[in-house]
Amino acid sequence: MRRLKGREALWTAAAVAVLGLACLAFGLLRCRSRRPSLSERCCVLITLDTCRADALGCYGSSMARTPNLDELAERGTLFERCLTPIPITLPAHCSLFTGKLPPEHGVRLNGRVLEEQAVTLAEIFSEAGIRTAAFVGSYACSSDFGLSQGFQVYDDPFLAGGEEEGGPVAERTCLDVNAAARRWISAQAEKPFFLWIHYFDPHAPHEAPLPYAAWFPDRLYDAEVAFVDKAVGQLLDAVVDKVGEKGLLVAVVGDHGEGLDDHNEKEHGHLLFDTTVRVPLILAGGDVPKGKRVAAQVRLVDLAPTVQEWLLDEVRLPSSGSSLRPLLPRNLLSRSGRGDAKGRSAYAETVWPYEKYGWSPGRRFSTQDWVLIMDPGPRLFHVESDPEQAADLSEERPEKTLELREALARAEREMTDSRTASAAGSAEGLKELGYVGMDRVGEGSAIPWTDDLPSPTDMIGVVRFERRGLAHKAGGRRERAREEFQRGLALDPTNLELLNELGLLHIEAGEYEQALPIFRRLDEAERDSCMGLINQGICLEALGDLEAARLAYARAVDKDPSSWRAWFNLSRLHLSLGDLDKAESALARARDRAPLGAPAIQDLERLIAEMESH
Numbered sequence: 001m002r003r004l005k006g007r008e009a010l011w012t013a014a015a016v017a018v019l020g021l022a023c024l025a026f027g028l029l030r031c032r033s034r035r036p037s038l039s040e041r042c043c044v045l046i047t048l049d050t051c052r053a054d055a056l057g058c059y060g061s062s063m064a065r066t067p068n069l070d071e072l073a074e075r076g077t078l079f080e081r082c083l084t085p086i087p088i089t090l091p092a093h094c095s096l097f098t099g100k101l102p103p104e105h106g107v108r109l110n111g112r113v114l115e116e117q118a119v120t121l122a123e124i125f126s127e128a129g130i131r132t133a134a135f136v137g138s139y140a141c142s143s144d145f146g147l148s149q150g151f152q153v154y155d156d157p158f159l160a161g162g163e164e165e166g167g168p169v170a171e172r173t174c175l176d177v178n179a180a181a182r183r184w185i186s187a188q189a190e191k192p193f194f195l196w197i198h199y200f201d202p203h204a205p206h207e208a209p210l211p212y213a214a215w216f217p218d219r220l221y222d223a224e225v226a227f228v229d230k231a232v233g234q235l236l237d238a239v240v241d242k243v244g245e246k247g248l249l250v251a252v253v254g255d256h257g258e259g260l261d262d263h264n265e266k267e268h269g270h271l272l273f274d275t276t277v278r279v280p281l282i283l284a285g286g287d288v289p290k291g292k293r294v295a296a297q298v299r300l301v302d303l304a305p306t307v308q309e310w311l312l313d314e315v316r317l318p319s320s321g322s323s324l325r326p327l328l329p330r331n332l333l334s335r336s337g338r339g340d341a342k343g344r345s346a347y348a349e350t351v352w353p354y355e356k357y358g359w360s361p362g363r364r365f366s367t368q369d370w371v372l373i374m375d376p377g378p379r380l381f382h383v384e385s386d387p388e389q390a391a392d393l394s395e396e397r398p399e400k401t402l403e404l405r406e407a408l409a410r411a412e413r414e415m416t417d418s419r420t421a422s423a424a425g426s427a428e429g430l431k432e433l434g435y436v437g438m439d440r441v442g443e444g445s446a447i448p449w450t451d452d453l454p455s456p457t458d459m460i461g462v463v464r465f466e467r468r469g470l471a472h473k474a475g476g477r478r479e480r481a482r483e484e485f486q487r488g489l490a491l492d493p494t495n496l497e498l499l500n501e502l503g504l505l506h507i508e509a510g511e512y513e514q515a516l517p518i519f520r521r522l523d524e525a526e527r528d529s530c531m532g533l534i535n536q537g538i539c540l541e542a543l544g545d546l547e548a549a550r551l552a553y554a555r556a557v558d559k560d561p562s563s564w565r566a567w568f569n570l571s572r573l574h575l576s577l578g579d580l581d582k583a584e585s586a587l588a589r590a591r592d593r594a595p596l597g598a599p600a601i602q603d604l605e606r607l608i609a610e611m612e613s614h
């Protein structure tokens, strides 16, 4: 046998290596070809509004009747500890669709607007030629607030102002959402597509239909969850009937939980305990392993990159989350992902207590083992040994508390940096639109992260008095309403909401003299909102002192120039004083700042036009 000479030997070795690589590549291709091609993939993302993780059977509830979600968890992978960055509907959904945290996308309260410059999952998919559609269950997620960016179909048949203005339609049931979605699904002959379904039913008021209400006569929240479970099953059946299971990734996630009286919180938004921050997350279909559970802590913002990887094979939208795929337990022998991966640390916040009552806003930093809550805090809880978060260990474990405070500060610095970089060019445009600095909480810098405000965790009991007072007020029992508001104020003398409600009761009764000092107290308690001044103006008008009223409204627009109500009242007053020019210019400012096209503005416009024509 002829011996190969040096150069020849080299070439042969190279050829063998290339052949080997080719075989390997072919093997990989064969392996990959078992995955459906991109054009055969689709994703259904279901958000269960107000759903506590522990309200589902698959998360250990022995009372729940959630067979469809339990079965989905069996067919896929369940994440035992997923955290939302904010226990409020619209901001949480903004995080879900942008992959960014509230300080980064800027939507920290319901009723705000996700800026046009924000890039959403639906935009990324639309640009990639993937059909996108959304069917939402509540006005809180209406297209008025910018979540519709990138969706070719956005089904939100709600009237502007619905809930707040006592309008007829602010939400619809999960079965009505399904009815609309099924018409769209039945028209889908092909993939790829991205479908978002939003079920709002478990949100208060808890009013489930039969038979669900009969199953849980004393626990209507669980009845609502059971109702939604039924809808999930019905919807997924419709999707599978139409497009089959091949290539279909299903993601089910909660936007936040519900207090259900734990920690004295009935609903959500004020406190940052696991009751409202921990949410269910189930992935199924696609290439997700079946019947697995992942114990590693994950975050709502991790979903955006995960879904992109399925529909695009890459992540195009930069985010604060990272894909969940590395956490999926591939080892067939291990039933649980427990210990397979490190948990991801998670930021959460709420500024709603400050916005609504003048209490401290809250921030939270969670690792796999520890939760730090600053409201103003600090409060420290151990995850495994104290799942109820009943024992604050911050004094017992000062070094751990300090470590987490520093980690929270680092996380916040990173967010501020990225926000400054991305928003530098957009702030002026947003100001033009009137979106910056509305109400009490505008940009991050306006939020008082100080420790001299009352803690919502300590004050939350006051909400009970507010609730009872409002119920008496709605029932026409003014005197009893007043008693409840005063009881609340005895505990929390600068409570913005209670001062306002008490003052409004006096206005309703025509007691303007009594209302005035209460609105003065409100004005002093409000740092940068002007409701106290506006209501003083209304009282002064009623008492016939138009010049004093004009001064009150002028001070109101000075204190909060973004308040359309302040400009509106100033315009009205100028009109009463016969100054058409000033009335018109103030109305123009009100119009620019009113986000929902308030009908009152149109009425005033007509009035001014009529007066001008005379």
Ligand SMILES: [Zn+2]
Pocket: 049, 050, 088, 089, 090, 203, 255, 256
């Ligand atoms: Zn919600």
